[in-house]
Amino acid sequence: MDQENLPPHVIIFPLPLQGPVNSMFKLAELLCLSGFHITFIVTEYIYKRLIQFTNIHSRFDQYEGFQIKTISDGLPEDHPHSGDQFMQLFDALRSKTKPLFKEMLTCGDLRHVTCIIADGIMGFTCDVANDVGIPIVYVRTVSSCCLWVFFCLPKLIESGELPFHDDDFDKLVKSVPGTEDFLRCRDLPSFCRLGDISNIYVQLYKTEGQEIARAFGLILNTFEELEGPMLDQIRSVCPNLYPIGPLHAHLKTRLGAEVGSSSEQTSSNSLWEEDKSCITWLDEQSPRSVIYVSFGSIATVTKEQLLEFWHGLVNSGVMFLWVMRPDSVAGKDWEENVPEEIKEGTKKRGYIVGWAPQEQVLAHQAVGGFWTHNGWNSTLESVYEGVPMICWPYFLDQQVNSRFVEAFWKLGLDMKDTCDRVIVEKLVRELMEVRKEEFLKRADDMAKLAKGCLSEGGSSYESLKRLVKDIESMAV
Numbered sequence: 070m071d072q073e074n075l076p077p078h079v080i081i082f083p084l085p086l087q088g089p090v091n092s093m094f095k096l097a098e099l100l101c102l103s104g105f106h107i108t109f110i111v112t113e114y115i116y117k118r119l120i121q122f123t124n125i126h127s128r129f130d131q132y133e134g135f136q137i138k139t140i141s142d143g144l145p146e147d148h149p150h151s152g153d154q155f156m157q158l159f160d161a162l163r164s165k166t167k168p169l170f171k172e173m174l175t176c177g178d179l180r181h182v183t184c185i186i187a188d189g190i191m192g193f194t195c196d197v198a199n200d201v202g203i204p205i206v207y208v209r210t211v212s213s214c215c216l217w218v219f220f221c222l223p224k225l226i227e228s229g230e231l232p233f234h235d236d237d238f239d240k241l242v243k244s245v246p247g248t249e250d251f252l253r254c255r256d257l258p259s260f261c262r263l264g265d266i267s268n269i270y271v272q273l274y275k276t277e278g279q280e281i282a283r284a285f286g287l288i289l290n291t292f293e294e295l296e297g298p299m300l301d302q303i304r305s306v307c308p309n310l311y312p313i314g315p316l317h318a319h320l321k322t323r324l325g326a327e328v329g330s331s332s333e334q335t336s337s338n339s340l341w342e343e344d345k346s347c348i349t350w351l352d353e354q355s356p357r358s359v360i361y362v363s364f365g366s367i368a369t370v371t372k373e374q375l376l377e378f379w380h381g382l383v384n385s386g387v388m389f390l391w392v393m394r395p396d397s398v399a400g401k402d403w404e405e406n407v408p409e410e411i412k413e414g415t416k417k418r419g420y421i422v423g424w425a426p427q428e429q430v431l432a433h434q435a436v437g438g439f440w441t442h443n444g445w446n447s448t449l450e451s452v453y454e455g456v457p458m459i460c461w462p463y464f465l466d467q468q469v470n471s472r473f474v475e476a477f478w479k480l481g482l483d484m485k486d487t488c489d490r491v492i493v494e495k496l497v498r499e500l501m502e503v504r505k506e507e508f509l510k511r512a513d514d515m516a517k518l519a520k521g522c523l524s525e526g527g528s529s530y531e532s533l534k535r536l537v538k539d540i541e542s543m544a545v
């Protein structure tokens with residue numbers, strides 16, 4: 070093929086964490102379906118896990134011109150990429166990975182690159198793109214409601230709303246346009262609670278608006294019908310948006326696969342081994358009777374919190390499927406402190422796995438509720454499957470997402486900042502029994518909109534079409 074007839078070659082560089090990697094693989098596959106060549110860049114840490122737990126190479130073998138390249142994140146091999154250690158990753162990426170990325174583009178074998186798609190939180194990718202003269206489109210895998218709050222951080226500081234004190238937690242926030250009647254201080258991203266606005270998180274996120282505006286455009290894993298008002302706010306800073314989500318479902322729709330079908334296995338990008346036995350357990354349960362509990366790939370709980378949750382779940386009398394990641398409980402020997410009655414209650418009404426095939430679980434007819442940390446992927450997966458939520462946000466964007474779930478979309482109950490067996494029991498009953506029909510109806514209405522936006526003429530379908538066209542026009 071002569072150079073002029075080569076398809077566009079796009080470099081995709083996700084933030085090296087489970088959620089972003091997961092959704093960027095879906096985007097990569099969508100672009101492969103449009104005939105693009107893709108180079109997908111992951112850190113060695115992520116690559117090792119991908120090789121161990123997924124069939125990533127054989128899945129992408131079918132796409133000519135797809136390749137994975139690894140890059141170092143400069144962290145020691147045993148560095149825990151979870152809990153509060155995860156900020157160190159940003160420093161390492163900036164100092165160690167940036168020069169390696171530039172070297173890859175200038176001295177490596179990456180030829181004829183049309184465009185870079187990189188996570189907008191990794192601003193160094195834009196510096197490198199500008200240096201080597203390649204257009205860059207940013208992608209953010211957080212919710213648009215949270216991204217908008219990030220954009221407003223300078224305003225929050227200027228107005229004196231940040232920092233806030235403990236007794237301001239329930240005060241409404243005024244400096245985030247579009248959310249004035251429901252967003253409280255406690256719903257701001259978790260790092261806003263640190264009391265010191267010079268903390269590394271505020272420093273990292275307060276420049277988001279400026280940073281994002283440097284790129285050609287911004288891809289977002291959301292859809293107009295869910296986050297339209299927030300997208301309009303973001304457009305005031307960055308007009309060229311591509312809301313193409315929910316990405317996991319967008320890909321499935323393009324592949325013509327049925328939700329929850331066996332094709333599910335082929336599209337897994339899990340960095341932990343999935344325990345599929347929970348699907349057999351779900352098959353034996355009544356429709357909408359099970360609450361699925363999972364706090365994503367990063368959150369950790371103390372053993373005291375774990376026991377409060379566990380008591381609450383068992384006492385609720387509701388069937389539950391719980392993901393307890395091997396590294397999700399801080400501290401050792403917690404298993405020895407689990408009381409007998411809890412173990413007994415779990416045998417009767419619960420099922421525990423280390424990692425679940427989550428998309429399949431949420432699509433299962435036995436699941437009627439999701440107790441989630443509100444990572445954005447989990448939230449979108451729940452919205453798409455019409456599963457109402459109990460929200461227990463852990464950090465970052467999750468505090469904002471959970472407020473939107475309860476107060477804006479009315480798709481569930483927010484239990485942020487509480488960890489008490491009595492409250493857990495009450496909320497589980499409220500979601501799964503007392504207000505079950507009301508929540509299921511709302512969730513079902515939103516799920517219909519989520520599905521509609523992915524078919525021809527739908528908002529996310531058209532945004533993706535425009536993105537493909539725009540990248541194609543960069544190639545000529």
Ligand code: UDX
Nearest residue numbers: 087088211363365366367392424425427444445446447
């Ligand atoms: C992180 C942040 O926590 C989150 O707030 C941000 O929006 C994205 O990056 P994470 O904590 O892993 O992600 O949460 P989430 O975004 O929900 O992603 C978790 C992914 O792992 C989901 O796609 C989910 O389907 C998958 N998962 C989770 C499994 O496949 N099995 C499980 O047992 C649990």
